[in-house]
Amino acid sequence: MNPAITFAAQARGYAKAAKDLEDRGENERARELYLKAAKLYNDASMMTDEGIDRNTQRDLAEHLFAKAQSLKNPTALSSGKNAHGKKEASNNDESSISKDDVFLKEIPNIGFSDIGGLEQVKEEIRKAIIYPFTHKELYQMYGQKAGEGILLYGPPGCGKTMMAKAAAKECEADFISVKTSSIVSKWVGASEKNVKQVFDIARGGERSIIFFDEIDSIASRRSESEDYAKRVVNELLAQMDGVDTASDNLLVLAATNEPWAIDPALRRPGRFSKLVFVPEPDQDARKAILGIHLRKRPVDSDVDIDALARLTESYSGADLAAICREAADIPLGEALRGGEPRKIRLRDFEAVLKKRKPSIVSWYIEARSAVLKTGEGEVFEEMLKK
Incomplete structure (x- = not known):
């Protein structure tokens, strides 16, 4: 096992x-x-x-x-009330994040060599995240401020989280993955405190990268948010302004499928200064992804991975994983019904591709409409090219 x-x-x-x-x-x-x-x-x-x-x-x-x-x-929770008669969060609030949170920190086991294609995206991340750690003296010599945040955006299922983990591996940093569900609390003041604690935990490490996945859920435009959400954005802004890589050895990444929904103040210099578009996998990346998902499955010699990579243009990494599973289900189902077990054939992939279309096409349509409504077409021009 x-x-x-x-x-x-x-x-x-x-x-x-x-x-x-x-x-x-x-x-x-x-x-x-x-x-x-x-x-x-x-x-x-x-x-x-x-x-x-x-x-x-x-x-x-x-x-x-x-x-x-x-x-x-429960007696550890504060029984005090704020000016509005609502409970304030105490240091022992049930939703507080502490250094003992068992899944907050991890050591990634994948690097850029494990991700096929997307070389331009990798180089953008190297310049914004890795080189400030690995060539700190050069950055200081030229008066360049290292450590400004980077926002990864693009269609779902295309490897934004994997890219963030690979970046942490490349610069040998702790990877602190923050799920937005662990930030938001029902107690007044607790959500802001949780944001602060995430940064405090990261500063306690020798070298750390904080990664906010689906950051749009906690950092939406304040003009369209409720009061509690505005306070979370304000705390994020304060913590991002307080990041000093020279002393903290801390970098901040975030990922989103809806970058236009994020408060513009977070995308100003000194915060998430760099926006990097992570598109659907190119042909080299699709070939690598297919190879990974077929590596441990019995595949017939008539299956040409290069040809499959060409046939799956505009499919996301998640789509490709599903295609491999569904193609394997066909001979598996035959064997379960009493047939002779066989390898996965090209015809199995062809049958799957007739039914499964790229899941990200609708995302591009919705993204283009949303971006143009915000008047930020030039900011997100990469997604408008599709």
Whole structure:
């Protein structure tokens, strides 16, 4: 059994035991087991074994960690109220992020060499993120400020998160992945405090990269947001302004499918100064992605990966993974119905491609319309070229 599946099985055991303890009212012991289960699921999510869905393991880790946090002693929460009669967050607020958050920090195991194609995107990231770490003296010599944030944007399923992890690997930095669900809290003032704590945790490391995925959900335009959301954006602005790479060894990345929805103040110099468009995979990238997903599957000699890469223009990385799964399902289904097991043939891919169209075409249409409405067509001109 591969390690990822073993970790997931152990996590299920801890989660079940924790639920039994919780039902008996033994919340502190249950909390400890929920945290252990969350850590194991998170460990499983960082492995590349074919037999496990990494996103599912990550979601389970987050769910169990939230469950553990909810079992904290309720008397630890502040009973004070603010001027509006609402509860303020205390230092022990159930949604606070601490250094013990078991899935906040990770060491990426992929680099740029593991990502096929997209060389222009890689070089943009090197200049904005990696060289400031690896050539700090040169940056200081020429008076260049390193460490201004970078915003990765583009259609869904095209590797923005993978690019961010690869950047952290290339400069040997801790990768602090911040899910927006871990930032937002029901308590007044807690969301802003969580943003601050993320930056405090990162500054405590020797070298760190903070990555905000789907940042548009916590950093939308303040003119269109409620009061609590405006406060989160204000705190993000304050923390970004306070990043000094020379002393903090800290860089900030973010990714979004909707860059036009982000407050423009976050895209000014000194904050997310660099916007990098991550398009759908080019032919080299598609060939590499197909190779990865077919590597452990029985593929017939009539399957030409180069030809498949040409046939799948405008398909995202997520689309390509689904195509490989669905093509494999065809001979698998035949074998389950009593047929002789066979390898995956070219005709299986052709049958799948007749039904599955690129998922990102509609994104380009919606993106073009949204960008033109904002009057920022020149800012996001890359996506308008499609």
